[in-house]
Amino acid sequence: MTPVLGEIWVYLSATPLLGLTLTLLAYQAALWLYLRANHHPLLNPVMLAVIMLVLVLSVTDTPYETYFDGAQFVHFLLGPATVALAIPLHAQWGRLRSMLVPLLATLAAGSLTAALSAVGIAALLGASRESMMSLAPKSVTTPIAMGVAERLGGLPSLTAVLVICTGILGAICARYVYRALRIDDHVVRGFAIGIASHGIGTARAFQVSEQAGAFAALGMGLNGLLTAASLPWVLPWLERLMG
Amino acid sequence: MIGALTLLLVFQLVGEVLVRALDLPIPGPVVGMGLLFVTLIVRRGPGEQLRGTANGVLQHLSLLFVPAGTGVMLHFQRLADEWLPLTVALVFSTLLSITVAALLLQRLMHRTRGRGESR
Secondary structure, three states: OHHHHHHHHHHHHOOHHHHHHHHHHHHHHHHHHHHHOOOOHHHOHHHHHHHHHHHHHHHOOOOHHHHHHHHHHHHHOHHHHHHHOHHHHHHOHHHHHHOHHHHHHHHHHHHHHHHHHHHHHHHHOOOOHHHHHHHOOOOOOHHHHHHHHHHHOOOHHHHHHHHHHHHHHHHHHHHHHHHHHOOOOHHHHHHHHHHHHHHHHHHHHHHHOHHHHHHHHHHHHHHHHHHHHHHHHHHHHHHHHHO | OHHHHHHHHHHHHHHHHHHHHHOOOOOHHHHHHHHHHHHHHHHOOOOHHHHHHHHHHHHOHHHHHHHHHHHHHHHHHHHHHOHHHHHHHHHHHHHHHHHHHHHHHHHHHHHHHOOOOOO
16 A cells, blocks of 8 residues: 555656645635634735645655646746736726825835835844845845845845745734724725735735725835835945945 | 736736846836736726636735745745844834835825815
């Protein structure tokens, strides 16, 4: 019996089928838990699915690379999904056009706060330079952040993890922050979470309302553009300033 | 659905090509999103099919981050070594940037909307 199981395992672990199926199963299970718990923010489905997958891969001694051979088919869809964000964005175009100046000012302030506060705190607490540079673009969507980190001398794969942690944190905390600040407007809620925690924040905002989701997508997209354009010259300048 | 998916991929492809050709520091899909957005404004909105497919994809946006998130496995050692600065930086900077952006936008919108009105 065991040798047969072993052979099946050897076969399965060599095909993309297993990584792909595991990803979908873990997500379905995480989503089920999340829905059962009435969308409790602490049970963020991305976080739950990642924890389950890490456990399964560790227990079965499967390297991440083997898993990713299959999971890359899901990962690939991030591209077309990003393009698809144009549709909710367009639905809000009328509203958006009337408040362009407040949105752009907020974008600049939020974007710089996100990057500089992270690097500043990490520097004060003695993080390595590589970690700080991987941390700087943590608030923008994974593909942009990885590119920026590489330019700054960080580790792109570490950045991907920090980006996702940031997104999960934002998705978990935003509700409490807004409640404490008494902010109800879905435009404000969406735009702020999009700037601070990119696609995972945006995914969360879409669960609140289409309007919140659209403005989160806008915040995420604009913050991606701004961060990619600004960090590669802001950070070296700061480093020189601080000696 | 296939037509809509094809359209999304074509826009992504055009975005990628532009990024490579012009050496832009932005990912292709974001350029694709911008191009599709402009196209939708010119054509006055998406068709039923594109709207349906986009909503379907975006409803499960969370799923798409799972494979990259699982990459946390590769960095357990560094995370163990530097967990304190990384955790504090992530938590505080995320809370701070949500707060700054939300308060500022609320204030600015209030001013734009409330111009000439008494509170």
